[in-house]
Amino acid sequence: MDNLVRRLLKASCALALTVAVAQPALAQSTRKQLKTANKYFDQENYRASIPFYEQVLASDPNNALALFRAGIAYMSFDKEKASDYIYKAQKLKPKVSKDVEYWLGRVDHLNYNFDEAITHFQAYNTTLKSKDTRKKELAQLIQHSKNAKVQFNSPKDIFVKNLGPTINTPYSEHSPVISNDDKLLLFTSRGENVTGAGSTGSKDKGNVASDGEYYEDIFEAKRINDEEWEKPRSLSGALNGKGHDASIQVFDNDTKMLMYRQDENGDIFYSERSGGDWTEPKKLNGNINSKAFESDAFITPDGKTIYFSTGKYSEDGTLDIYYATRQPGGDWGPAKSIGSAINTLYDDDSPFLSRDGKSLYFASRGHNTMGGYDIFKSDWDSVGNKWGRAENMGYPVNTPDDDTYYRLSPDGSYAYLSSYRIGGYGEKDIYTINYIKNAIIRGKVFSKRDSSTVIPGVELVFSGTQADKTALSYRDVTKPETGDYSVNVLSGRTYQVAVSKDGKNIETQEFAVPISTNDSTIVEKNFYVDYIDTTSMMAAQFKKIYFDTDKYKLRPESIQELNNISNILKANPGVNISIEGHCDSRNTDEYNIVLGQNRADAAYNYLKKSGVAETRMVTVSYGERRPAAANDSPDNMQLNRRVEFRVIVKEGETMPQLNNGATLGTPSTGTSTTGTSSDATRTTVPLVPGKSKAKLPDGTKVKTKVDEDSDKVKVKTKGANDEKSKTVTKDGTIDSKVKEADGSKTKVKTDND
Numbered sequence: 001m002d003n004l005v006r007r008l009l010k011a012s013c014a015l016a017l018t019v020a021v022a023q024p025a026l027a028q029s030t031r032k033q034l035k036t037a038n039k040y041f042d043q044e045n046y047r048a049s050i051p052f053y054e055q056v057l058a059s060d061p062n063n064a065l066a067l068f069r070a071g072i073a074y075m076s077f078d079k080e081k082a083s084d085y086i087y088k089a090q091k092l093k094p095k096v097s098k099d100v101e102y103w104l105g106r107v108d109h110l111n112y113n114f115d116e117a118i119t120h121f122q123a124y125n126t127t128l129k130s131k132d133t134r135k136k137e138l139a140q141l142i143q144h145s146k147n148a149k150v151q152f153n154s155p156k157d158i159f160v161k162n163l164g165p166t167i168n169t170p171y172s173e174h175s176p177v178i179s180n181d182d183k184l185l186l187f188t189s190r191g192e193n194v195t196g197a198g199s200t201g202s203k204d205k206g207n208v209a210s211d212g213e214y215y216e217d218i219f220e221a222k223r224i225n226d227e228e229w230e231k232p233r234s235l236s237g238a239l240n241g242k243g244h245d246a247s248i249q250v251f252d253n254d255t256k257m258l259m260y261r262q263d264e265n266g267d268i269f270y271s272e273r274s275g276g277d278w279t280e281p282k283k284l285n286g287n288i289n290s291k292a293f294e295s296d297a298f299i300t301p302d303g304k305t306i307y308f309s310t311g312k313y314s315e316d317g318t319l320d321i322y323y324a325t326r327q328p329g330g331d332w333g334p335a336k337s338i339g340s341a342i343n344t345l346y347d348d349d350s351p352f353l354s355r356d357g358k359s360l361y362f363a364s365r366g367h368n369t370m371g372g373y374d375i376f377k378s379d380w381d382s383v384g385n386k387w388g389r390a391e392n393m394g395y396p397v398n399t400p401d402d403d404t405y406y407r408l409s410p411d412g413s414y415a416y417l418s419s420y421r422i423g424g425y426g427e428k429d430i431y432t433i434n435y436i437k438n439a440i441i442r443g444k445v446f447s448k449r450d451s452s453t454v455i456p457g458v459e460l461v462f463s464g465t466q467a468d469k470t471a472l473s474y475r476d477v478t479k480p481e482t483g484d485y486s487v488n489v490l491s492g493r494t495y496q497v498a499v500s501k502d503g504k505n506i507e508t509q510e511f512a513v514p515i516s517t518n519d520s521t522i523v524e525k526n527f528y529v530d531y532i533d534t535t536s537m538m539a540a541q542f543k544k545i546y547f548d549t550d551k552y553k554l555r556p557e558s559i560q561e562l563n564n565i566s567n568i569l570k571a572n573p574g575v576n577i578s579i580e581g582h583c584d585s586r587n588t589d590e591y592n593i594v595l596g597q598n599r600a601d602a603a604y605n606y607l608k609k610s611g612v613a614e615t616r617m618v619t620v621s622y623g624e625r626r627p628a629a630a631n632d633s634p635d636n637m638q639l640n641r642r643v644e645f646r647v648i649v650k651e652g653e654t655m656p657q658l659n660n661g662a663t664l665g666t667p668s669t670g671t672s673t674t675g676t677s678s679d680a681t682r683t684t685v686p687l688v689p690g691k692s693k694a695k696l697p698d699g700t701k702v703k704t705k706v707d708e709d710s711d712k713v714k715v716k717t718k719g720a721n722d723e724k725s726k727t728v729t730k731d732g733t734i735d736s737k738v739k740e741a742d743g744s745k746t747k748v749k750t751d752n753d
Helices: 003-021 028-042 046-059 064-074 079-092 100-110 114-125 134-152 534-541 556-571 589-609 634-640
Strands: 158-162 173-178 184-189 217-222 245-251 256-261 267-274 294-299 305-310 320-325 348-353 359-364 374-381 403-408 414-419 429-435 438-447 450-454 458-465 471-477 484-490 493-501 504-513 522-524 527-529 576-582 617-623 642-648 690-695 701-706 712-718 724-730 733-739 745-751
Touching: 028 046, 028 064, 046 064, 064 079, 064 100, 079 100, 100 114, 100 134, 114 134, 173 245, 173 403, 173 414, 173 429, 184 245, 245 294, 256 294, 267 294, 294 348, 305 348, 320 348, 348 403, 359 403, 374 403, 438 458, 438 504, 458 484, 458 527, 471 484, 471 493, 493 527, 504 527, 556 589, 576 589, 589 617, 589 642, 617 712
Parallel strands: 217 245, 438 522, 438 527, 576 617
Antiparallel strands: 158 429, 173 184, 184 217, 245 256, 256 267, 294 305, 305 320, 348 359, 359 374, 403 414, 414 429, 438 450, 438 484, 458 471, 458 493, 493 504, 576 642, 690 701, 701 712, 712 724, 724 733, 733 745
16 A cells, blocks of 8 residues: 555544544444444454444444545445445535545546546645645656546457456455466465465454455466366465465476565565475575565576566665576576666566567556556567567556556466456456457358348448447458358457448448457358349359450350350340459459450450440450459469459449340351341341440449441440549450559550451
8 A cells, every 4th residue: 555545544544533532422332333443444454344334334324434434445345335435425524534535536546537536636636735745646646547548548459357256256366377288277365265264253363464354375276168267276285374475476397386475574485396286485595585575576488587576676665676597506696677667666566578588567556557556568679688668558458456467378368467347256356368359250141032042242341440449341242153251350349231232232230249369260140131133133144254374265165155145135135234354363463454355355256246236335354353252272263264244234224124035046156147036137236326324233334435437436434433444446446444443554455356
């Protein structure tokens, strides 16, 4: 407890006793209860004081003094109740204590009401004289609230999980130590299962410390699975000293353990495993231990360096982190300070290094703490040969109260932490710290009207936010062949999923992604939307044609499909199509634009020679920019070497119902086919001079201009992202220019003959 708190509590206790004596009307039993409560309170035995304050309040619920003092006592066990009591006391009696503004600030800070805490601290500051030493400590508390507000408003995507009631109790649990195989947890507890806990009524008070809490004992628990632990077993048989005993670290393949023992104000010991138990602890040498307080330590994996916290070298006994190296004889050499980048004027404690030795984690009351101890991280500067600037690990690793003993798991994928935070089981609890990872969300999009029919070409945009409210957005389009999608999203949040087709929103759905703490989580999610996919219906009639690597020569099966398309177009003279060339990613983008255009032209020329009017067809090349599958295998690359056919729908019109042309004959290259009906004898639609406009399913706008003598056709397109193209067909030559959304340009000039 800091000096300011002790001074205020001492003054408050004196006031409480005076008030109790000055109230003759108060019942004798109530006065006695209040006197007993104040006695425990003055000894900082807050747990013992609370029942007596509650007895006073049971008979006198508006006793402002009992409420106020009970509220202060509850700050170690129930922050929210502490706030209720102190605020109620101040409302009943505004001057219940001359330090009431200070305590209102403290309890508001612990309950995340940082602006209110600052206001109360500032109000209290005005009551102090200019040379009052408390002003300096008060300024630090105000800064803590400012720091906490910054950290709280920019949280990290971290999942903090309580280890549960098997490990944690209404008392304090801390100092987690995990074995190398991650199956055994050692920790320290002040709970009811410690040695001598049942002897509190005896003359020697059993295992009760001066603050009324049980002395610390070391326990171990075996892991059952990722979520459960066996009932902890006390190690006090061999490790129990006269006071506090706390776990620190296991090392040398878990055969040795560093531990804290309350000896000469607190020293560092070690014990060795013998069979299933531990040997009598031995104290480390005088270069580590002193008559001052040594709190915690860490030995590096190579066993050559020890980092430890000690009050030996500070003027006021505050803790600093020092290190020592192992000497040729095997013992520890002289201690050296870890440096001013780590050590502050306040307590710096609980050092822990990552397995590679490049990151130091420690607890500190200095730096930019949110209040009490916070966990900080420093990285080793190999150039400067020193530890770098300490960085606060942020919220929710840290809270406005004490957060200490940060210990990485053996594989470094998560960490253990001791903390007193809202929602725990009592005082300090042990938690795990996991960074929230991505999860793969995959599935298909189906039509509600036919839940077995997938819809290809559907765009799904997952929109959400990080913990600090930074926007997140993930996108995919259902695949042409399979109709499935896959996105890799940050887990542990709810996303708004916008489902659209051809640039038009179908609907928006909400989807909650569960928390994942590993990178292998897969969530299956199918979407069912109110949409009829007429485009896929067309695709069933206009099938893709495929090409060999680096070729644009039509395959025999492609000619068969083009004959089918020719028949359909002749049976539906009002239908116009877009012929779209695609490539795999083997060559450059520029090369593939030309190759894609050549493939589109090959299909265009065949259909033209089969009798389809050129004014009914436009060509475009996407090169490698719209793959149907990832270019990661020969089979997938074959899927990308293709030409697709899409019906052009004029603005304001709906997708037409096609006659499949089954009554028509099969045209051969360069010939016309005449059927028996009068409609079938018409092999082409005459070129109509003039201008026309159309809109493709993906939102692309197409303008066509045909000259008077129909020997020149000009086609302009403009996409949704401002990508543009211009194609001029004249005397068998196609001249095309393309400008992409990013500003890149491509020119294509080919001979259609």
